[in-house]
Amino acid sequence: SIALCYMTGILPIKKYNTELALNNFKEFTMLKPFFVAPYIGFTEEEVKPLCQKFDMPFSDIKSRYEGYEFKGVGSIYSPFSVVNALTDHEINNYWIDTSSPNDLKQYININVDGLKEDVINMSLGKRVPVRVGSFANDFVSLYNKGQVMTHSIHLGYLAYDAENKDAYVPNNEVKENLLNLLKIVIGI
Structure with a gap:
């Protein structure tokens, strides 16, 4: 039997149901490191x-x-x-160069729950409230703004302030890339 296993990756482990094959599992994420x-x-x-x-x-x-x-x-x-x-x-x-913003681009285009305005505001240095509880680490099932933003936090496009429960663009490198993405998506 396996006594201890250490796995690393950028996204949390996908949990398909309550009878998860992996149990006794401690996960460290960008939300709770x-x-x-x-x-x-x-x-x-x-x-x-x-x-x-x-x-x-x-x-x-x-x-x-x-x-x-x-x-x-x-x-x-x-x-x-x-x-x-x-x-x-x-x-x-x-x-x-480490990832592609195409997932985020798709959700900005359809403006799920006002995501486009929030991304613009964050690109301008503002912080935006985010509900991170509903994210299930499923690339296919991102149905609301909170899920898209939480996904973006795990990928590093956004940072998360756990105390104030808001998201923001973490640095100028990411900010420049988000602004370039916004130029493509909405022509600003």
């Missing part, structure tokens, strides 16, 4: 010395890639983007 929060990305304390080592201005890295925050941890930086910026010695859009 618990004690693994500092390991989701780089902390500010880790980024500062890396910037010095690679002779990159910390302020440039911070303004571009910082933005995910977890209680008790503070700022979390996108590790993929930070590593690429430091090794390339260039501030650029690296994160967008």
